[in-house]
Amino acid sequence: xxxxxxxxxxxDAGGSTGLFRLHPDGTASRGSRTYGLVVLAxxxxxxxxxxxxxxxxxxxxNQMGDMVRIMYVHVPVAVACYVAFLVTAITSxxxxxxxxxxxxxxxxxxxxxxxxxxxxxLATGSIWGHIAWGTWWEWDARLTSTLVLFIMxxxxxxxxxxxxxxxxxAKRAAIxxxxxxxxxxxxxxxxxxxxxxxxxxxxxxxxxxxDGLKLFALMFGMVLAVALYGWLMIHxxxxxxxxxRLEASGLDRALAERRAEAxxxxxxxxxxxxxxxxxxxxTTEGTLS
Amino acid sequence: xxxHPGPRPGSLGALLADARLVAAKDLRLEWRSRxxxxxxxxxxxxxxxxxxxxxxxxxxxxxxxxxxxxxxxVLFSTLLALQRSFTVEAENGVTDSLRMSxxxxxxxxxxxxxxxxxxxxxxQLVLLAGVTVFYxxxxxxxxxxxxxxxxxxxxxxxxxxxxxxxxxxLKVRDSLLPLLMLPMVAPVLIGASQAFTAAxxxxxxxxxxxxxxxGVFGCLYTAIGIVAFEPLLEET
Amino acid sequence: xxxxxxxxxxxxxxxxxxxxxxxxxxxxxxxIVLLQGxxxxxxxxxxxxxxxxxxxxxxxxxxxxxxxxxxxxxxRGRVGLLGxxxxxxxxxxxxxxxxxxxxxxxxxxxDADAAMARLGLDGRLADVAVNRLSAxxxxxxxxxxxxxxxxRLWLLDEPHAALDRDGRDLVDALMGEAVAAxxxxxxxxxxxDRAEAVATRTVNLAGGTALATGDTAAIDRDGSGxxxxxxxxxxxxxxxxxxxxxRAAGPGGGRExxxx
Numbered sequence: 148x149x150x151x152x153x154x155x156x157x158x159d160a161g162g163s164t165g166l167f168r169l170h171p172d173g174t175a176s177r178g179s180r181t182y183g184l185v186v187l188a189x190x191x192x193x194x195x196x197x198x199x200x201x202x203x204x205x206x207x208x209n210q211m212g213d214m215v216r217i218m219y220v221h222v223p224v225a226v227a228c229y230v231a232f233l234v235t236a237i238t239s240x241x242x243x244x245x246x247x248x249x250x251x252x253x254x255x256x257x258x259x260x261x262x263x264x265x266x267x268x269l270a271t272g273s274i275w276g277h278i279a280w281g282t283w284w285e286w287d288a289r290l291t292s293t294l295v296l297f298i299m300x301x302x303x304x305x306x307x308x309x310x311x312x313x314x315x316x317a318k319r320a321a322i323x324x325x326x327x328x329x330x331x332x333x334x335x336x337x338x339x340x341x342x343x344x345x346x347x348x349x350x351x352x353x354x355x356x357x358d359g360l361k362l363f364a365l366m367f368g369m370v371l372a373v374a375l376y377g378w379l380m381i382h383x384x385x386x387x388x389x390x391x392r393l394e395a396s397g398l399d400r401a402l403a404e405r406r407a408e409a410x411x412x413x414x415x416x417x418x419x420x421x422x423x424x425x426x427x428x429x430t431t432e433g434t435l436s
Numbered sequence: 437x438x439x440h441p442g443p444r445p446g447s448l449g450a451l452l453a454d455a456r457l458v459a460a461k462d463l464r465l466e467w468r469s470r471x472x473x474x475x476x477x478x479x480x481x482x483x484x485x486x487x488x489x490x491x492x493x494x495x496x497x498x499x500x501x502x503x504x505x506x507x508x509x510v511l512f513s514t515l516l517a518l519q520r521s522f523t524v525e526a527e528n529g530v531t532d533s534l535r536m537s538x539x540x541x542x543x544x545x546x547x548x549x550x551x552x553x554x555x556x557x558x559x560q561l562v563l564l565a566g567v568t569v570f571y572x573x574x575x576x577x578x579x580x581x582x583x584x585x586x587x588x589x590x591x592x593x594x595x596x597x598x599x600x601x602x603x604x605x606l607k608v609r610d611s612l613l614p615l616l617m618l619p620m621v622a623p624v625l626i627g628a629s630q631a632f633t634a635a636x637x638x639x640x641x642x643x644x645x646x647x648x649x650x651g652v653f654g655c656l657y658t659a660i661g662i663v664a665f666e667p668l669l670e671e672t
Numbered sequence: 673x674x675x676x677x678x679x680x681x682x683x684x685x686x687x688x689x690x691x692x693x694x695x696x697x698x699x700x701x702x703x704i705v706l707l708q709g710x711x712x713x714x715x716x717x718x719x720x721x722x723x724x725x726x727x728x729x730x731x732x733x734x735x736x737x738x739x740x741x742x743x744x745x746x747x748r749g750r751v752g753l754l755g756x757x758x759x760x761x762x763x764x765x766x767x768x769x770x771x772x773x774x775x776x777x778x779x780x781x782x783d784a785d786a787a788m789a790r791l792g793l794d795g796r797l798a799d800v801a802v803n804r805l806s807a808x809x810x811x812x813x814x815x816x817x818x819x820x821x822x823x824r825l826w827l828l829d830e831p832h833a834a835l836d837r838d839g840r841d842l843v844d845a846l847m848g849e850a851v852a853a854x855x856x857x858x859x860x861x862x863x864x865d866r867a868e869a870v871a872t873r874t875v876n877l878a879g880g881t882a883l884a885t886g887d888t889a890a891i892d893r894d895g896s897g898x899x900x901x902x903x904x905x906x907x908x909x910x911x912x913x914x915x916x917x918x919r920a921a922g923p924g925g926g927r928e929x930x931x932x
Contacts, residue, residue: 153755183758305612305616306603310685314671318667318671322664322668323602325660333623333656337622337623338622395688398688400694402694405690405879406694406879408713408878465761465763524762524763529755529758532753536748538749
C-alpha cells in the first residue's frame with residue numbers, strides 16, 4: 148500500500164534494480180561498474196585522439212593552434228546537455244501519464260546532469276572565444292540560446308526546491324519540464340534570426356569540410372558524452388530514488404503512530420510531532436475538547 | 437437542487453462562458469481595488485524614467501533603444517501584474533473555492549489570461565505615450581506595432597498565467613516567478629523588440645516574420661495552458 | 673436508506689503525514705451527522721475528502737455514488753464545503769462574491785439573491801467589500817455562497833465559529849431547512865451543546881480514525897467512564913460496537929474500531 152512508488156523498471160524490496168544489483172554501500176553495481184570502466188576506456192582513447200593524434204589548427208583564419216581541441220569537448224557536451232533535457236521532457240510526460248514516482252526521479256536526475264553539462268558547454272565556449280578573439284563572450288546564436296537554456300533549467304531546479312510535498316512537486320515540475328523544453332526550439336530560432344546577420348566564426352559552427360580524424364574525433368566525442376551522461380544518470384537516479392523510498396518507508400510507522408493518538412493512554416510525544424497537523428490528543432485523555 | 441442553466445459542462449461553450457466569467461471577475465476586482473492603475477502603471481512609467489537615468493541622457497541613445505526599453509518596461513510590469521493576479525487566487529482559501537466551483541480549469545486559465553492581457557494593453561498604451569514623450573521618438577508603422585503588441589501580449593499573458601499558477605502559494609513566489617518567466621519569454625522580448633525596431637525604422641518588411649514567431653508562441657502557450665491548468669490547480 | 677457517504681478504512685495523506693489512518697464512516701440521506709474529536713483528529717480532512725479535495729489513497733470512499741478514489745473531481749459539483757478560510761475575494765463586495773460563485777456553479781441569479789436575503793446580506797451589506805466585514809459577516813457570506821449552490825451534501829467545518837448567537841441559530845435553521853429539502857449535512861463543531869441538539873448522530877474521531885458511531889445520547893457526558901454502544905444505529909455496517917469512545921478501558925479499545 149504505497150502510492151506512486153513503483154518504478155518503471157520494477158524493483159523489489161531488496162534493492163536490485165532490473166539488471167543491476169546494487170552494491171550495499173552505494174549506488175554502484177556490478178553492471179554499472181562494468182559500464183563505467185568501458186566509458187573510462189573510451190575517454191582515455193578519446194583523449195589520445197583529440198589531444199595527440201588529431202591535427203592542430205593551422206590553416207584557418209583563427210590560427211587557434213592546439214586550442215582548437217576545445218571543440219572536441221564543447222560540441223559533445225553540448226549534445227549531451229540537449230539529450231539530458233530531452234530526457235527530462237520525455238520522463239516528465241511519462242510521469243504526468245503514469246503518475247509513478249520513478250519517472251519523476253528520472254526527470255530530476257536528468258535535469259541536474261543537464262545543468263552541469265550546460266555549464267560546461269558555456270564555459271568551453273567562453274574559453275574558446277577568449278582564445279580566438281580575446282573576448283569572454285560573444286552573442287552568437289548557439290551560445291546565447293544555450294545560456295537561456297541554462298537559466299530555464301536552473302529555474303526548474305529552483306521550483307523543485309521550493310515545493311515540499313513530493314506529489315505536488317513532481318506534478319508541477321513535470322509540467323514545467325515540458326513547458327521549458329517546448330520553448331527550446333522557439334528560443335533557438337528567435338536567437339538565430341536575431342543574430343543572423345552576425346555570422347562570426349564560432350566554436351559552434353562546425354566546419355562542414357572537416358573530415359577524417361577530426362570528424363571521427365567529434366563523433367566519438369558525442370557518443371562518449373552521451374555514454375557519460377548515462378553513467379551519471381544511473382548513479383544520480385539511484386541516489387534520488389533511494390532517498391525517496393526512505394522517506395516513503397516511514398508510512399507504516401506513521402500510520403501506527405497516528406492511530407495511537409486515539410488511545411487514551413498513548414503518551415508518545417512523537418505522535419504529536421509530525422509535519423502538518425498539530426495534535427493535543429495525547430494530553431486530552433478522554434475529554435472531548 | 438440547483439438547476440444548470442447555460443452551456444453543457446465540458447463543451448467549448450462552457451469553456452468560453454467560464455473564461456468570460458473569470459475575466460469579468462478580474463476586471464471587476466481591478467475596478468474595485470485599482471492596484472494596476474495606482475501601482476503597476478506608475479511603476480511602468482518609472483522604469484522608463486530609470487532607463488533615462490541609467491543611460492546617457494543623450495536622447496539619441498534612448499531613441500535608438502526605444503523598442504527594447506519599451507518591451508523591458510512591459511516585461512517588468514507584467515511580472516507585477518501577474519503577482520497581483522495570482523495572489524488573489526491563493527489567499528483566503530479561494531483556490532479551494534475554485535476547485536469546488538465547477539469552473540472548467542481551462543476556462544479559468546483563459547479568463548485569467550484574458551484579464552492580464554487586457555491590463556497589459558492598457559499599460560502598453562500608456563507606455564507608448566511614455567516613450568514618445570520621454571525618448572522623443574515618434575511611432576511609425578501602426579499596423580506592425582499593433583500586431584506585435586497583440587501577439588506579444590497574448591504570449592506574455594499565457595505563459596505568465598501558467599507560471600503564475602505554478603508558483604502560486606509558494607513562499608518564495610516573488611523571486612521564483614521572475615526566474616521562471618524571464619528566460620522563457622526571451623523570444624518574446626527579442627521578437628517584439630525587433631518588430632518594433634522595424635516599425636520605427638520604417639522598414640516594416642523585416643518585422644513580419646517576427647509577428648509570425650510571436651503568434652506561434654502565443655497560440656502554443658495558450659493551448660498548453662488550457663490543458664495544463666487542471667493539474668496545476670489541484671493540490672496546493 | 674440511500675448512502676450519501678461511505679468510507680471503509682479510508683487513508684488520506686497530507687504530504688507524507690497520514691491525516692486519516694483508516695476511517696470508517698456511513699452517512700445516509702437526510703441525516704445531520706456531527707463529527708467531533710480533539711484538535712488534529714482529522715475532522716477537517718474527512719470533510720475535505722468528502723469534498724474531493726484530498727485524495728484517498730487506500731480503502732474505500734464513496735460520496736453520493738461517486739468513487740472518490742477514481743473520480744474525486746466529479747463529486748464537487750454536488751457538495752458544498754464551508755471551510756475555515758472564507759473562500760472569498762477580499763476586494764470584491766458581498767454581492768460580487770455570491771453572484772460570481774453562484775454563477776460559477778451554474779446556479780441561477782435568483783438563487784444567489786435569495787441566499788443573500790436568507791443570510792441577512794441583502795441590505796446595506798451587499799455592496800460592502802469583504803475586507804471590510806467582520807469575521808461573522810464573512811462567515812455569513814461564505815454560507816450564502818454555499819446555500820446558493822443548493823448542494824446535496826453540506827460539509828461544514830466549524831460553522832458556528834465566529835458567529836454571534838443569532839448567527840448560530842441561523843446556521844442550525846439552515847441545516848434543518850437543507851435536510852427538509854432533501855440534502856444531507858455532515859459537520860464538525862466544538863460547540864457541543866448546540867451541535868448535539870441539532871445533530872441526528874455523532875461520530876467521534878481521534879488519531880485519524882473513527883472510534884464509534886452512535887446516537888448523540890450515547891456519548892459519555894457525565895464522566896462515569898461508560899458510554900452506551902452503537903447498537904441503536906440504524907445504518908448497517910457500524911464498526912466499533914463494543915468499544916465506545918475515548919474512555920474505553922484497555923489499550924486496545926480505541927483501535928478496535930479501525931481497520932488495521
